Amino acid sequence: MTAATHPTTARTVTPATDPAVTPARETTAAKATRYTLAALRLALGWVFLWAFIDKVFGLGMATPDKGAWINGGSPTKGFLGNAVAGPLEGFYHSIAGAAWADWMFMLGLAAIGTALILGIGLRAAAVAGSLLLVMMWSAVLPPENNPFMDDHLIYAGVLIVLALTAAGNTLGLGRLWSKLSIVQRLPWLK
Numbered sequence: 227m228t229a230a231t232h233p234t235t236a237r238t239v240t241p242a243t244d245p246a247v248t249p250a251r252e253t254t255a256a257k258a259t260r261y262t263l264a265a266l267r268l269a270l271g272w273v274f275l276w277a278f279i280d281k282v283f284g285l286g287m288a289t290p291d292k293g294a295w296i297n298g299g300s301p302t303k304g305f306l307g308n309a310v311a312g313p314l315e316g317f318y319h320s321i322a323g324a325a326w327a328d329w330m331f332m333l334g335l336a337a338i339g340t341a342l343i344l345g346i347g348l349r350a351a352a353v354a355g356s357l358l359l360v361m362m363w364s365a366v367l368p369p370e371n372n373p374f375m376d377d378h379l380i381y382a383g384v385l386i387v388l389a390l391t392a393a394g395n396t397l398g399l400g401r402l403w404s405k406l407s408i409v410q411r412l413p414w415l416k
Contacts, residue, residue, distance in 0.1 A: 264396040267388050271342025278335035302327045312367035345398015349416050352389035356382040
């Protein structure tokens with residue numbers, strides 16, 4: 227915005243002097259909220275990315291070496307084939323170990339984790355991540371320690387909050403990402 231004449235006062239206004247343009251000073255609470263949401267975004271991104279890395283290489287945390295994807299293991303066969311219980315058990319057993327399910331699961335973990343770590347594509351990551359998390363929640367209904375609530379649903383809620391608050395703009399590449407022409411044409415990519 228360049229200097230212009232204000233229509234009611236006939237004085238020259240600039241972005242720094244026009245109250246409609248001058249941004250308000252950020253409060254300490256708002257700044258703390260931004261950084262807390264960024265930290266939650268990075269932490270949740272690491273949860274997804276670590277699950278991908280551990281399943282690819284079998285680092286022994288949740289996936290033993292012999293079960294690693296690079297050693298011929300299936301990222302979906304163990305859990306979906308053995309640990310699933312509840313009303314959707316038959317459905318999950320039917321896709322356990324299928325190559326397409328392994329690829330979809332692993333690509334989802336990698337893409338969601340990377341998007342969260344970088345702070346880009348949070349809307350798409352929130353939708354995909356929430357879908358994946360709700361599916362994981364539905365695989366063990368009812369949850370072991372609660373009639374319906376577990377950490378998968380909490381994580382899905384956090385993903386949605388991160389997308390709604392543009393949490394990728396702090397400690398992330400969200401601002402740069404949103405300036406890309408394709409993201410401006412397709413705002414769901416924000």
